[in-house]
Amino acid sequence: MKKEISSGTLSEKLFEQVYDYVLERIRRGEWKADEKLPSVRQLAVELNVHRLTVFKAYQLLKQNQHVYVKDKSGYYVQSSSMLQVARQDDPIVSAYVHKSHLSEIHQVQAAYQFSIALLDPNLLPNLYFSEYVKKVFDLYPKVLGTYSTTQGDLELREALCHYFTKHYRFFLSPSELLITSGSQEAIDLIARVLIKNRDVVLLERPTYSPAIDVFRRQGATTISVEIHPYGYDLEEVERLMQQHKPRLFYLNPTFHNPTGYVVPAKQRKRLVELAEKYHCLLVEDDPCRDIYFEEEPPLPLFSYDTAGYVIYIRSFSKYIAPGLSIATVACRPACMNYLLKAKSLADSGSPLLNQKIFLHYFFSERMQQHLAKLRTALAMRKELMEAELSGTGWEWYSPTGGFNLWIKLPVSTPMDTLLSKSIEQSITFVPGSICDPVRELTTWIRMSYSFLNDQQMREGLKRFIQVTKEIVPHDKCGSA
Numbered sequence: 001m002k003k004e005i006s007s008g009t010l011s012e013k014l015f016e017q018v019y020d021y022v023l024e025r026i027r028r029g030e031w032k033a034d035e036k037l038p039s040v041r042q043l044a045v046e047l048n049v050h051r052l053t054v055f056k057a058y059q060l061l062k063q064n065q066h067v068y069v070k071d072k073s074g075y076y077v078q079s080s081s082m083l084q085v086a087r088q089d090d091p092i093v094s095a096y097v098h099k100s101h102l103s104e105i106h107q108v109q110a111a112y113q114f115s116i117a118l119l120d121p122n123l124l125p126n127l128y129f130s131e132y133v134k135k136v137f138d139l140y141p142k143v144l145g146t147y148s149t150t151q152g153d154l155e156l157r158e159a160l161c162h163y164f165t166k167h168y169r170f171f172l173s174p175s176e177l178l179i180t181s182g183s184q185e186a187i188d189l190i191a192r193v194l195i196k197n198r199d200v201v202l203l204e205r206p207t208y209s210p211a212i213d214v215f216r217r218q219g220a221t222t223i224s225v226e227i228h229p230y231g232y233d234l235e236e237v238e239r240l241m242q243q244h245k246p247r248l249f250y251l252n253p254t255f256h257n258p259t260g261y262v263v264p265a266k267q268r269k270r271l272v273e274l275a276e277k278y279h280c281l282l283v284e285d286d287p288c289r290d291i292y293f294e295e296e297p298p299l300p301l302f303s304y305d306t307a308g309y310v311i312y313i314r315s316f317s318k319y320i321a322p323g324l325s326i327a328t329v330a331c332r333p334a335c336m337n338y339l340l341k342a343k344s345l346a347d348s349g350s351p352l353l354n355q356k357i358f359l360h361y362f363f364s365e366r367m368q369q370h371l372a373k374l375r376t377a378l379a380m381r382k383e384l385m386e387a388e389l390s391g392t393g394w395e396w397y398s399p400t401g402g403f404n405l406w407i408k409l410p411v412s413t414p415m416d417t418l419l420s421k422s423i424e425q426s427i428t429f430v431p432g433s434i435c436d437p438v439r440e441l442t443t444w445i446r447m448s449y450s451f452l453n454d455q456q457m458r459e460g461l462k463r464f465i466q467v468t469k470e471i472v473p474h475d476k477c478g479s480a
């Protein structure tokens with residue numbers, strides 16, 4: 001029986017409907033990895049559309065890495081298609097599961113976890129936490145008896161407004177802040193409310209891996225913007241904005257994950273001008289701002305925004321108290337209304353107890369003193385990692401803040417093998433390809449220096465260097 005593709009709405013072209021149709025069948029698992037798709041001619045007959053329409057849809061699917069072409073044979077489902085959903089064959093529970101590439105690595109139990117860009121829990125003032133918890137119960141005896149509002153605790157939002165205004169000239173009202181359970185939730189909410197199938201999203205290359213997964217899950221067509229130690233090629237960014245009319249540019253310009261680069265102030269200002277000119281939202285993710293080893297980084301992009309084009313995400317989970325999972329989103333009212341609707345579908349507000357503990361801890365004198373110690377401790381761990389790797393011949397940019405070294409191995413390396421051999425030695429790291437929207441960076445890896453203590457770091461690196469020697473050809477491996 002023939003299927004009919006409707007003539008569609010004005011905004012939805014026929015080839016886009018064919019694109020969605022094919023993608024949906026891949027999603028449902030009807031067409032599996034490496035399976036051949038119907039020929040252009042077959043699908044055109046089946047859907048009662050012109051062959052060129054199917055061809056155009058296939059070309060876009062190819063561009064978005066959902067299908068690939070075999071010479072003279074046709075189109076095949078890409079096995080690494082990030083929109084492809086693991087549909088379980090359980091007859092009772094079948095689910096549409098989207099993969100988070102990074103979290104799969106984090107789930108590996110290993111003694112030497114260089115994959116985790118999180119603070120060593122021993123660097124936190126753990127002994128004092130109970131004081132803040134007690135203080136919160138004394139001040140708010142009913143704190144466990146109620147929900148937070150969806151937008152987040154007003155007292156916390158007021159304190160954060162004051163803090164952002166004082167430090168970064170944000171000039172916000174509490175109604176322009178949303179408290180979320182970490183910035184991962186914030187990225188997810190933003191993607192849900194702003195992105196639909198085929199919307200174009202600019203992503204840095206490399207970028208924070210779960211952001212790729214989230215925007216792809218929404219069906220976005222992602223386009224990469226290379227990030228360099230000096231920032232971006234802004235002429236290229238302008239060209240991409242002009243040509244592709246992206247809905248948003250997700251970026252992490254301060255101690256960028258995974259590279260550690262910092263985009264200079266001049267570029268930040270210009271980016272905001274470009275965003276305004278081309279109506280492209282900038283989603284600025286800023287979880288490492290406080291972890292600087294030398295001077296404070298430049299002001300956030302949000303500080304330069306007067307027209308409402310920047311959505312600012314600030315996580316405090318990574319170095320304040322990861323167990324509290326507190327982040328905030330700053331944006332102007334129109335966008336906030338959408339985010340609130342999405343947040344209220346996800347939960348009824350982040351846990352109130354966490355917000356109150358965070359409020360009293362973050363704004364305490366002790367926390368500010370603690371941050372200074374933390375910067376020193378992390379700078380020393382970075383130096384230790386660099387010293388341990390110094391004989392390898394590997395290359396990296398020495399970051400002035402953040403948690404990671406972005407390391408270039410001497411040759412393109414079979415990452416699956418390197419990772420599995422490392423896991424056998426109880427070591428994890430992040431393969432560069434999962435931070436790459438086009439999955440091609442096979443010479444790069446991300447190693448975090450924040451999670452392991454000195455002794456673990458030395459031993460783990462010794463083992464890791466040995467593992468790479470066994471995989472990377474000897475003459476390419478350096479001397480260590």
Ligand SMILES: Cc1ncc(COP(=O)(O)O)c(C=O)c1O
Nearest residue numbers: 182183184208252257285315317
């Ligand atoms: C750039 C970036 N965004 C978001 C997150 C997630 O942060 P959270 O723990 O607040 O969800 C991370 C964590 O590593 C990150 O590096």
